[in-house]
Amino acid sequence: MDLPPVGFGTMGVDDPAAVTDALAAGYRHLDTAQIYDNEAAVGKGLAAAAVPREAVTLATKLWVDGLAADDVRASTAGSLDRLDVDRVDLLYVHRPRGGYDSAETLPALARVREAGLTDAVAVSNFEPDQLAAAHDYVDVAAHQVEFHPYYREPGALADAHEHGYPLVAYAPLAGGRVLDDPVIREVAGELDASPAATALAWVVSHDGVVAIPKASSPAHRRVNLVAADLSLSAEQRRRIDEIDRETELFPE
Template sequence: MDLPPVGLGTMGIDESDVVAAAVDAGYRHVDTAQIYDNEAVVGRGLAAADREDLLVATKLWTDSLAADEVRAGTERSLDRLGLDAVDLLYVHRPRGGYDPATTLPALERVRDAGLTDHLGLSNFTLDQLRTAADYVDIAAHQVEFHPFFRSKSLLEHARRHGYPLVAYSPLAGGRVFEDPTIRAVAEAHDTTPAAVAIAWVTSHDPVVTIPKASSREHLAANLAAADLELTDDEVARIEAIEREEELFPE
């Protein structure tokens, strides 16, 4: 898939005006999920948007992953979103009713029925990705990825198989604002640690990211951060931060 460098992550967003403001600011990739309990909010925010120019993604939670639940779960999400189809439909986590031999063919049938254009995976291990690839073409893989936590093996798999890695939590829950290396790079560019973190994440081809923001100021700043060019040395210095902190472990 050809995803923009920065999209909108909506976990925790409960006001449709925020989503509408993001689209108005230029966001063209909006990501939600069943477990966020805000698909209806996102749908209202997208109601006036031009769907031809917008990519909408949602994720099936573990209770919608059994083969006989996949289509019904997808239809419930579409009803909440007010859409006939989403552009990208993920398996949120390979747990609960998930069985690659039955869940993934059921997702293929959902795609064949026109309820989604692409199928993605989220929070899969390398072994789980390899197994899934036997059943489905992976359009995207969404994972936690930020200066304090990233998986080189998952990044390499995405590169080798030609799909984007969609990075969530690029600001590490706000921890990037406290790190001295990131703060120093931000000062050198007269920008914010948030912008540096987003620029660092998107410097890793083929990684795109979906930070959450609520204010128009932060929405615009996150979108513009993809244009910040870090030097090779700055990228390497951030890469060398000795801190592994996974915010959302399996």
């Protein structure tokens, strides 16, 4: 998938106007999920936007109670109905739990793709052995993982590079924790940029990594987009690389 460097993560977003505003600001990648309970709001916001549907990468994720092979088609149809679209661009396995079985779930998702309900199958929160199994059944189009200056999923980026798909970084600002980090703030001052844009620029400076921050206000949404145009020097990137802290917000 050819994804924009910075997309719009919608966890916690229940106002269609926020989605419409994000698209007006320039976002072209919308990420939602069944468990967010906001697919209808995202769909309404997309429908209200003055942006062609084909210009937007729309992604959603099947929750663990819809991953049994016999449930995948109906679960997908439910998401499409709530989003009020006939297909999504990316359809994720949100977590490999519940009814998930690689040998059953992934072929069922491949059939959903063949039926035209999604353009591509993706995974989220997969461990290395789960990724290895997934590659046996589908062409993984993306892998969504927690990725920020305080935590990088071990092995995830290497697998993305090996198999040629993007890594989609969720919680790229570590739930706001990185915004007060002294190293991030120091580099932000050097760049004359916000700490948020600086941290996001560090995330997307990794080859093959895109970010999907959420933002509650129009101003924050526009600040986050600035990251796509920020360039860190090798020395600035190294300083952020060397932040000595590990904080995983969403452990499996």
